[in-house]
Amino acid sequence: MEDKINARLIFIGVLSMILTAAFTLFVFHNAFVKQVTRDVKTSAQTIAAAYPHLEAEGELSAFAVEGLRVTLVSQAGQVLFESGADAEGMENHLSRPEIAAAIASGQGEDRRTSGTLGYETYYYAQKLADGNILRVAMNVKTMYAIYDKAIPAVLLIGLCIVLLSVLMSVFLTKKLVNPIVDMARNIDEIEAHIPYKELAPFAYAIKEQQLKKKEVDRMRQEFTANVSHELKTPLTSISGYAEMIETGLAKEADVKDFARKIHNEAGRLIELIGDIIKLSELEEPGGETELTPVDLREIVESTVDSLYFQAERRGIALTYRGDSGMVLGDKKQLAELVYNLCDNAIRYNRPQGRVEVTVETVPDAVVLTVKDTGIGISKEYQSRIFERFYRVDKSRSKETGGTGLGLAIVKHIALRHHGEISLKSTEGRGTSIAIRFPSYAKEDAE
Numbered sequence: 099m100e101d102k103i104n105a106r107l108i109f110i111g112v113l114s115m116i117l118t119a120a121f122t123l124f125v126f127h128n129a130f131v132k133q134v135t136r137d138v139k140t141s142a143q144t145i146a147a148a149y150p151h152l153e154a155e156g157e158l159s160a161f162a163v164e165g166l167r168v169t170l171v172s173q174a175g176q177v178l179f180e181s182g183a184d185a186e187g188m189e190n191h192l193s194r195p196e197i198a199a200a201i202a203s204g205q206g207e208d209r210r211t212s213g214t215l216g217y218e219t220y221y222y223a224q225k226l227a228d229g230n231i232l233r234v235a236m237n238v239k240t241m242y243a244i245y246d247k248a249i250p251a252v253l254l255i256g257l258c259i260v261l262l263s264v265l266m267s268v269f270l271t272k273k274l275v276n277p278i279v280d281m282a283r284n285i286d287e288i289e290a291h292i293p294y295k296e297l298a299p300f301a302y303a304i305k306e307q308q309l310k311k312k313e314v315d316r317m318r319q320e321f322t323a324n325v326s327h328e329l330k331t332p333l334t335s336i337s338g339y340a341e342m343i344e345t346g347l348a349k350e351a352d353v354k355d356f357a358r359k360i361h362n363e364a365g366r367l368i369e370l371i372g373d374i375i376k377l378s379e380l381e382e383p384g385g386e387t388e389l390t391p392v393d394l395r396e397i398v399e400s401t402v403d404s405l406y407f408q409a410e411r412r413g414i415a416l417t418y419r420g421d422s423g424m425v426l427g428d429k430k431q432l433a434e435l436v437y438n439l440c441d442n443a444i445r446y447n448r449p450q451g452r453v454e455v456t457v458e459t460v461p462d463a464v465v466l467t468v469k470d471t472g473i474g475i476s477k478e479y480q481s482r483i484f485e486r487f488y489r490v491d492k493s494r495s496k497e498t499g500g501t502g503l504g505l506a507i508v509k510h511i512a513l514r515h516h517g518e519i520s521l522k523s524t525e526g527r528g529t530s531i532a533i534r535f536p537s538y539a540k541e542d543a544e
């Protein structure tokens with residue numbers, strides 16, 4: 099992190115320095131060039147004004163001050179006077195653009211670069227009254243030459259920026275990272291250790307996860323405690339009856355009855371363990387159910403048939419009706435769901451009661467409804483009956499062979515099938531549980 103911040107700071111620092119230097123240089127150089135162009139021209143005009151009063155060409159040297167070079171060229175291009183060198187032996191100047199322009203139009207200017215020496219020369223030439231051409235020149239360092247000189251300073255500033263960046267990054271990382279380390283140390287009260295607002299979402303996300311984990315832990319613990327408790331009760335009575343038979347405490351006539359009780363309790367244990375296994379399979383993360391198109395009515399039909407005698411034994415009329423309703427589902431799980439709902443509707447019913455199962459096709463959905471004329475569930479318990487091991491009337495549930503897991507299994511199966519559960523119940527009058535499954539149309543597969 100520190101390295102990253104460091105690299106970025108250095109990059110930003112050096113880049114801004116280079117850009118600033120380049121920009122200032124460009125602006126100043128431009129202004130300077132304009133100035134020089136003007137200076138050369140004014141000097142030429144001043145000298146031209148003085149020229150008629152000169153007695154000899156040599157006097158022109160008096161004007162060659164402060165870097166100015168003065169040249170006098172005849173109309174034929176011959177150099178008559180040159181302040182920087184000996185005029186004699188200088189080559190013909192007719193080909194120089196500023197001279198040619200001055201001969202043709204009265205004045206001319208040019209700018210030539212001497213690459214090796216690192217300067218540019220600005221020329222201004224003017225035609226004089228006697229036909230000669232007066233030229234004034236000035237050397238100016240090129241931008242690159244100026245830049246060359248600036249390089250040590252630029253390097254020094256760059257070095258300062260690098261140093262400053264390193265210091266800043268150490269400081270910034272400490273300021274950024276230390277609070278995070280502090281948060282990690284106090285992860286249990288993370289919301290009380292938010293050092294700056296940018297870290298708040300992070301802290302809240304962690305807090306939320308902690309709460310979720312705590313809730314899952316709590317539920318798991320509760321489930322384990324419940325399971326142990328549920329297992330212990332039948333095992334205690336099995337152990338008790340068996341002991342009485344073993345020690346001969348049970349009379350000969352009771353033995354059969356005790357054996358029946360042991361059998362019953364063992365049967366309940368098997369049922370309970372079966373339900374726990376089903377539930378844990380349904381809860382397995384990633385244990386996706388493979389869904390295939392199935393007709394819900396067929397499943398209802400066979401499940402209701404299998405419960406027929408159980409209903410009759412309790413004097414309950416169990417009926418089903420409905421259309422064929424195709425859904426995407428797992429046959430075994432859906433049968434389990436229908437079974438659990440019907441089983442409850444029979445067990446929490448009254449003598450001469452009724453249970454009606456319907457499968458109804460509505461737009462986009464197939465609705466399964468199990469309706470009974472039983473004891474009903476009072477409002478205060480309605481939201482809880484889908485919890486594991488929650489029973490409104492514990493003794494009735496046990497008497498009728500309930501494990502307290504039936505509706506929890508129903509809820510999980512519905513969830514896996516994207517079904518929505520709705521419950522309507524009036525105490526003393528009956529209950530109706532409906533599950534709405536998304537319908538499966540043949541086109542869905544194509």
Ligand code: ADP
Nearest residue numbers: 442443446483489490495500501502503504505
């Ligand atoms: P159980 O094995 O005890 O029936 P369930 O999970 O199937 O467990 O149901 C939880 C509780 O919900 C039951 O103990 C019962 O009190 C209540 N319940 C479920 N279905 C009905 C119903 N059709 N009518 C009245 N009460 C019901």
